[in-house]
Structures are given as structure tokens and as C-alpha cells.
Amino acid sequence: MTADAPPELVQLLTPEGERVEHPDYDIDLTPEEVRSLYRDLVLVRRIDLEAVALQRHGELGIWASLLGQEAAQIGSGRALTDDDMAFPTYREHGVAWCRDVDPVKLLGLFRGVNHGGWDPAEHNFHLYTIVIGSQTLHAVGYAMGIQRDGGDGATIVYFGDGASSQGDVNESFVWASVFNAPIVFFCQNNQWAISEPIEKQSRIPLYRRANGFGFPGVRVDGNDVFACLAVTRQALKNAREGQGPTLIEAFTYRMGAHTTTDDPTRYRVASELEAWKLKDPIERVKAYLFKNELADQEFFDAVDAEAEKLGADLRRRCVEMPDPTPMAMFEHVYSSEHRQLDEERTAYAGYLEGFES
Amino acid sequence: MTVLTLSKALNEGMRKAMEDDSKVLIMGEDVGKLGGVFRVTDGLQKDFGEDRVIDTPLAESGIIxxxxxxxxxxxxxxxxxxxxxxxxxxxxxIITQLAKMPMRALGAIKLPIVVRIPCGGGIGAVEHHSESPESYFIHTAGLRVVACSxxxxxxxxxxxxxxxxxxVIFFEPKRRYWEKAEVDTGSTDWWAPFDQAQVVRQGSDVTLLAYGPMVKTCLEAATAAAEEGRSMEVIDLRSLNPLDTGRVFESVRKTGRAVVVHEAPVTGGFGAELAARITEQCFYHLESPVLRVGGFSTPYPPSKLEEHYLPDLDRVLDAVDRAFGY
Structure with a gap:
């Protein structure tokens, strides 16, 4: 890299809340838009915090926390237009928020009442995919569909640093490249795949892998919501305009455990966590708003109050979520008659009735 | 009526489906210019274009x-x-996504995808080109599994x-691709529901249950047995999941004996499923246990040995003899 080359990491807002320039990316946000991003960040962190608490109280079987990754998800999520389609992993609660998915619908999967509780077409937000990396191929196929039906949107697919080792992710890069599919690969490199550090997945920065597949890759400060928004917006625009895929590596950190069943103290040191706390995605936006007098204490208090209300509402609605009936497991397996399944459903209903008399 | 090979019949069927519905696409390795290694998609890319008949990278997970x-x-x-x-x-x-996504979406998603798989042996091929993997998919809820013969x-x-x-997982008997028969392409009146079994030869002494490439083998066995005065009913199951148990049970209750024939290994194979269901539902009609003829508990052997591995007329008749020995 020469001295004139742009810095490896695209950053528009420093951890201290200073706006900085980047030769390739810029963003022009109104104060209202910045306040709105701040609100999103705070609210999704509150949703996440509430879900962790619900798991601790036994109301959820498990939860995958997004703590620390709010800027990557809100920045990229707010770059999407209505026509764009998003394919998440199981941790994209912030993107779900941007796609207007009711947060309580995210909880069904983790509470065990269903495997996915929303209509993907209604939100242009696909269901959570638990098998690591599988959704990258679905997203490329969807993008190929847009090419074939003349749709206006692009597709974005989320995955992590661990998933970058999966065959499906690498196949999806090949397919997107040779078909020039309108897709953005959004990799949140949160440094840890459960207990395995990024060094177990790659010897080079992940964004550079794109080069070998024949499309551009860019590394963005994943804790900088401005930069994530700017870079994703540009990549989606390129995709819509027929310039093919982009790989975005959002360089971030998983502040919490992999899921609520995980214990990160077994494999990572506290000093690493402390260093990343200084790069918090929310504090830097708050500092920016303060310093530039774009928001007053009243605004911050109002957002905090809204977050509390959202958390309480989510808690109440989670606990009130009805359990599925036993017969629900027989539904939607096939779209029409299936002899063996229908026989089993009838037999099991009769078996259950035997307990009622 | 037109005389078509099985391969050409598939080709004509796909052509008709593509003409009827512009959303139907063909995808796979070498399916375009080459028309597939068995020529099943021959000419479709020329007529429907590269956007609808897609030559894919060599990555099967990517295809699905x-x-x-x-x-x-x-x-x-x-x-x-x-x-x-x-x-x-x-x-x-196929197993974690294709089969499960519609239920995951509580019915909001439908995945009308056909996975065509040329299957079975008998063509002298190298390793991995002669297998019968149907049981893996029959075992997976959410898939329909069929086999044409x-x-x-x-x-x-x-x-x-x-x-x-x-x-739908659609198994094609590759060694029968070049078999010819008359096909009425001008009418759909003769079509049976595709989850329905067909009695392809009536008989009274024993029921042979088969699908895909083994249907012809069983018909030949039935012809040979008839010369010795033994009447064999042959059922082409066609659909493996769901299974048309009604036709199977009706036949077995009539004949009192059943022999299942498939190329796949007997251990954990579909014959075990049939034997269990027949035993549960036809117990008092059975004159003998349900017997199975299939591949051995070995990997598919080198092609010089495949005639020993694959069920043939004699092994089918041998099993029938054993069924009559009880």
C-alpha cells in the first residue's frame, strides 16, 4: 500500500465523535437523520438487553445478542430501500428493526413457539437462518431473480467472520460474480466465531477475499453508523445499476457472548473487551450530537424513556405469547395433502383426545 | 401418440412446462449448450435462452x-x-433449507423446486455414478420424492x-433413458395423480413392489414366472414420499405375499419401510414375511461386479421362491 492509498478502514465518525473525511465515501445527513440513527441504535440495544433478561428469567430458551454490532446493522439496514431484500443470520435484530419487523416476532424462534414468525415478503426481510452461511446462496438466487424479472431492488445478505469459511459462502461469491448479481455481501466481522478468533478463519483481511472472486471488497468501521450507511448505500447503488456484487467487511466486535449459553471468559481476555468499549457505536453518535449541539438533554432523555417503554412492552408481550397447539407441528410441512402426515395427524389428535375423557 | 425415449419424454415434458409458465427455469451443470450429459435438456437453451436454461458453476450446493x-x-x-x-x-x-423453509415460514413461503437426479446403476460407470440415494430424502419431511420408470x-x-x-426430488432411472414407448402428448386425460402407485401387471400369487429402474426388471420376472404358472402382480410405486399405501395394501391382501425390489442397499432402505407398513396393516393376510431384494451392505462396487450387486430377474425369482417356501 502506498502512502497515498486510502486508509484500509472506512471511517466517517471517530470513537470520540469527530467527523472525518474519506476520499471515497462521504455522507450528508441532516440533524434529524442523525438523531433518528441515534434513536435506532439505542432502541435496538434496549430490545437486545430485554431479550437477554428474558432468557435469564427463563422466558426464552436462548438469545443471540447483537451488543456492539448496532452500528453495523442500523447503518446497513437504513441504507436499504423498500425494494431491496435482506437475508439475515439469526443475529440481525437491528436490521429487522429497520425492516419494520415487530421485535416480539423475533422472540418466537428463541422462545420455541415457532421457527420464524414473520412473512418475509411483507417486510422484504427473510427469515432467520441458523445454519451458518446457507442464506448467502438464497440471497444470490434472489438477486438472479431480480435480474430476470426486471425488478428495481438489490439484495443484501448478512453473515459473520465464521461463516466466511463455509463452502456455501464461497460458492455464493462465485455465483454472484459470474452472474454479476445485484447483491451486497455484508460480513460483520465481530472477531469471534463462538470461541474461535478470526485467525482461525483467515490469514488475510476478509474484505480482500472479494478480489479473488472478481468483485470489490471494502472494510468499514463497523462501529461507525455513518460509515456503514455510506458504504452500504454506495454498494447497493452499484448493485442496482448493474455493477454487480460488493463485499463489505464491517469491522466490529461481539461485546456479549455468542449466545446466552456461551461463556466468553473461557477464551478471551477482559482487556480486549475494555479496548472495544472505547469504540462503542452509540457513545460516538451521542458525542457528535452533543458537540455539534444537534440534540439537547431533553432529546436523550426522551429516547431513553422510549427505550424503557419498548423494553417493558416487549417483556409483557413475550410472556403473553401463546404456546402453539400440539397439532401446529403438522401444519405447513406440505402445501397440500400428504397421506402419511395426514394419517399421523389424525391418529395423534385421537391419542391426545384419549387423555381428555 | 408419439414414440419417445424416456430421456426425450422428460425433455418434452419440461419443454411443455416452460411454454406454459414463463417462471419455469432449468438449472444445472452442462444443461445448456450440451443439453446435459444425458441430453435430457437438449435444445431447451436454444429455444428458451440462457436466462431460463442456466449453465451453472460446478457447485451442487450452489445450484440448490x-x-x-x-x-x-x-x-x-x-x-x-x-x-x-x-x-x-x-x-x-436440500435437507436443512429446501425441506424445512415452508414450515419455518408458517406457510408464507412455497418452494416449487424440482431436483432431478439420474439414479441407479447398470451403465458400467465409475464410482459415484450408479447410486440410489432415495432413502436419505424419503426420510426428510417436507420433500416429495418420486421415481419414474x-x-x-x-x-x-x-x-x-x-x-x-x-x-420434489425426482429420480430418473438412467439406464432406462433410452427405452422407448408411445406417449400421448396431446392430452392429459390419462395422467394419474403423481403421488399414486400404479398396478402395471395384474397377478394373484405374489405382489412385487418396485420403482424406477427395477419396474422393468420385475415385469420381466413376472413374465418368466408366468411361464411356470406363477401369477405375479407388479406395482410401480412412482411416489415414495408420500406412499400410496392403499394400493399396496389392497394388492398384498389379495396375494398374501410381497417382495420389495430396489437397487439401494437393503439395510435401512425403503424396503424396510414397506415391510413394516405391510406387516402392520396386512398381518392376517400374509402367507410369508415381506422379503426384500436390493443392493448389499457394501459401497456400490466397481462396474465389473455390478451385475452381482444389482437385483436382476433371477434374484427376484429366487426371493419369490423363498416367499413360497413359508
């Missing part, structure tokens, strides 16, 4: 995974897996599979 994405966008992909033994890289997408069924069943809103 992107087909799922296309289906989510409203398309009806027909995927070709080049050979049975190459379906395993795609098994993850003759040109007429190939023509109708491929169109029915494409019309189905559920994912």
Missing part, C-alpha cells in the same frame, strides 16, 4: 441454494444434479412435479 432464492422471488426452478453420487454437496441445502410417466410426472408447490 440459488434455486431456493429464485423460488423466493417467484420462479419455479428445475435443477439437474448430474449424477446421483454428486447430490451430497447439495444435501445440506417409463416414458409416459416421465412425460407426465415431470410436469406434475413442476406444477407442485412443494419441493
Amino acid at each position: 441454494g440459488t434455486a431456493i432464492g429464485l423460488a423466493l422471488r417467484g420462479f419455479r426452478p428445475v435443477c439437474e444434479i448430474q449424477f446421483d453420487g454428486f447430490v451430497f454437496p447439495a444435501a445440506d441445502q 417409463n416414458p409416459a410417466d416421465a412425460y407426465s410426472m415431470i410436469q406434475q412435479a413442476i406444477q407442485s408447490d412443494d419441493p
Whole structure:
């Protein structure tokens, strides 16, 4: 890299809340838009915090926390237009928020009442995919569909640093490249795949892998919501305009455990966590708003109050979520008659009735 | 009436489906210019273009995974897996995604995808080109699994599979690709529901249950047995999941004996499922245990040995003799 080359990491807002320039990316946000991003960040962190608490109280079987990754998800999520389609992993609660998915619908999967509780077409937000990396191929196929039906949107697919080792992710890069599919690969490199550090997945920065597949890759400060928004917006625009895929590596950190069943103290040191706390995605936006007098204490208090209300509402609605009936497991397996399944459903209903008399 | 090979019947069926519905796509390795290694998709890319007949990268998981994405966008992909033994890289997408996504979405998603798999041995091929992997998919809820055995069924069943809103694993008997028969392409009146079994030869002494390439073998066995005065009923199951148990039970209750024939290994194979169901439902009609003829508990052998591995007329008749020995 020469001295004139742009810095490896695209950053528009420093951890201290200073706006900085980047030769390739810029963003022009109104104060209202910045306040709105701040609100999103705070609210999704509150949703996440509430879900962790619900798991601790036994109301959820498990939860995958997004703590620390709010800027990557809100920045990229707010770059999407209505026509764009998003394919998440199981941790994209912030993107779900941007796609207007009711947060309580995210909880069904983790509470065990269903495997996915929303209509993907209604939100242009696909269901959570638990098998690591599988959704990258679905997203490329969807993008190929847009090419074939003349749709206006692009597709974005989320995955992590661990998933970058999966065959499906690498196949999806090949397919997107040779078909020039309108897709953005959004990799949140949160440094840890459960207990395995990024060094177990790659010897080079992940964004550079794109080069070998024949499309551009860019590394963005994943804790900088401005930069994530700017870079994703540009990549989606390129995709819509027929310039093919982009790989975005959002360089971030998983502040919490992999899921609520995980214990990160077994494999990572506290000093690493402390260093990343200084790069918090929310504090830097708050500092920016303060310093530039774009928001007053009243605004911050109002957002905090809204977050509390959202958390309480989510808690109440989670606990009130009805359990599925036993017969629900027989539904939607096939779209029409299936002899063996229908026989089993009838037999099991009769078996259950035997307990009622 | 037109005389078609089984391969050409599939081709004509897909052509008709593509003409009827612009959302139907063909995808797979070498399916375009080459027309597939067995020429089943011959000429379709020339007539429907590269956007609808897609030569894909050599990545089976990619074929199924992107087909799922296309289906989510409203398309009806027909995927070709080049050979049975190459379906395993795609098994993850088929089992964890294709089969389960509609239930995951509580019915909000339909995945009308057909996965065509040339299957079975008998063509002197190298390793991985002669397998019968149907049980892996029959075992997976959410998939429909069918197998055609003759040109007429190939023509109708491929169109029915494409019309189905559920994912369909479609097994094609590769050694029968060049078998010819008359097919009425001008009418659909003769089509049977594609989850229905067919009695392809009436008989009274024993029921032979088969699908795909073994149907012809069983018919030949029945012809040979008839010369010795033994009357064998042959059922072409056609659909393996769901299974048309009604026709199977009706026949076995009539004959009192059943022999299941498939190329796949007997251990954990579909014959075990049939034997269990027949035993449960036809117990008092049975004159003998349900017997199975199939591949051995070995990997598919080198082709010089495949005549020993594959069930043939004599092994079928031997099993029938054993059924009469009880």
C-alpha cells in the first residue's frame, strides 16, 4: 500500500465523535437523520438487553445478542430501500428493526413457539437462518431473480467472520460474480466465531477475499453508523445499476457472548473487551450530537424513556405469547395433502383426545 | 401418440412446462449448450435462452441454494444434479433449507423446486455414478420424492412435479433413458395423480413392489414366472414420499405375499419401510414375511461386479421362491 492509498478502514465518525473525511465515501445527513440513527441504535440495544433478561428469567430458551454490532446493522439496514431484500443470520435484530419487523416476532424462534414468525415478503426481510452461511446462496438466487424479472431492488445478505469459511459462502461469491448479481455481501466481522478468533478463519483481511472472486471488497468501521450507511448505500447503488456484487467487511466486535449459553471468559481476555468499549457505536453518535449541539438533554432523555417503554412492552408481550397447539407441528410441512402426515395427524389428535375423557 | 425415449419424454415434458409458465427455469451443470450429459435438456437453451436454461458453476450446493432464492422471488426452478453420487454437496441445502423453509415460514413461503437426479446403476460407470440415494430424502419431511420408470410417466410426472408447490426430488432411472414407448402428448386425460402407485401387471400369487429402474426388471420376472404358472402382480410405486399405501395394501391382501425390489442397499432402505407398513396393516393376510431384494451392505462396487450387486430377474425369482417356501 502506498502512502497515498486510502486508509484500509472506512471511517466517517471517530470513537470520540469527530467527523472525518474519506476520499471515497462521504455522507450528508441532516440533524434529524442523525438523531433518528441515534434513536435506532439505542432502541435496538434496549430490545437486545430485554431479550437477554428474558432468557435469564427463563422466558426464552436462548438469545443471540447483537451488543456492539448496532452500528453495523442500523447503518446497513437504513441504507436499504423498500425494494431491496435482506437475508439475515439469526443475529440481525437491528436490521429487522429497520425492516419494520415487530421485535416480539423475533422472540418466537428463541422462545420455541415457532421457527420464524414473520412473512418475509411483507417486510422484504427473510427469515432467520441458523445454519451458518446457507442464506448467502438464497440471497444470490434472489438477486438472479431480480435480474430476470426486471425488478428495481438489490439484495443484501448478512453473515459473520465464521461463516466466511463455509463452502456455501464461497460458492455464493462465485455465483454472484459470474452472474454479476445485484447483491451486497455484508460480513460483520465481530472477531469471534463462538470461541474461535478470526485467525482461525483467515490469514488475510476478509474484505480482500472479494478480489479473488472478481468483485470489490471494502472494510468499514463497523462501529461507525455513518460509515456503514455510506458504504452500504454506495454498494447497493452499484448493485442496482448493474455493477454487480460488493463485499463489505464491517469491522466490529461481539461485546456479549455468542449466545446466552456461551461463556466468553473461557477464551478471551477482559482487556480486549475494555479496548472495544472505547469504540462503542452509540457513545460516538451521542458525542457528535452533543458537540455539534444537534440534540439537547431533553432529546436523550426522551429516547431513553422510549427505550424503557419498548423494553417493558416487549417483556409483557413475550410472556403473553401463546404456546402453539400440539397439532401446529403438522401444519405447513406440505402445501397440500400428504397421506402419511395426514394419517399421523389424525391418529395423534385421537391419542391426545384419549387423555381428555 | 408419439414414440419417445424416456430421456426425450422428460425433455418434452419440461419443454411443455416452460411454454406454459414463463417462471419455469432449468438449472444445472452442462444443461445448456450440451443439453446435459444425458441430453435430457437438449435444445431447451436454444429455444428458451440462457436466462431460463442456466449453465451453472460446478457447485451442487450452489445450484440448490440459488434455486431456493429464485423460488423466493417467484420462479419455479428445475435443477439437474448430474449424477446421483454428486447430490451430497447439495444435501445440506436440500435437507436443512429446501425441506424445512415452508414450515419455518408458517406457510408464507412455497418452494416449487424440482431436483432431478439420474439414479441407479447398470451403465458400467465409475464410482459415484450408479447410486440410489432415495432413502436419505424419503426420510426428510417436507420433500416429495418420486421415481419414474417409463416414458409416459416421465412425460407426465415431470410436469406434475413442476406444477407442485412443494419441493420434489425426482429420480430418473438412467439406464432406462433410452427405452422407448408411445406417449400421448396431446392430452392429459390419462395422467394419474403423481403421488399414486400404479398396478402395471395384474397377478394373484405374489405382489412385487418396485420403482424406477427395477419396474422393468420385475415385469420381466413376472413374465418368466408366468411361464411356470406363477401369477405375479407388479406395482410401480412412482411416489415414495408420500406412499400410496392403499394400493399396496389392497394388492398384498389379495396375494398374501410381497417382495420389495430396489437397487439401494437393503439395510435401512425403503424396503424396510414397506415391510413394516405391510406387516402392520396386512398381518392376517400374509402367507410369508415381506422379503426384500436390493443392493448389499457394501459401497456400490466397481462396474465389473455390478451385475452381482444389482437385483436382476433371477434374484427376484429366487426371493419369490423363498416367499413360497413359508
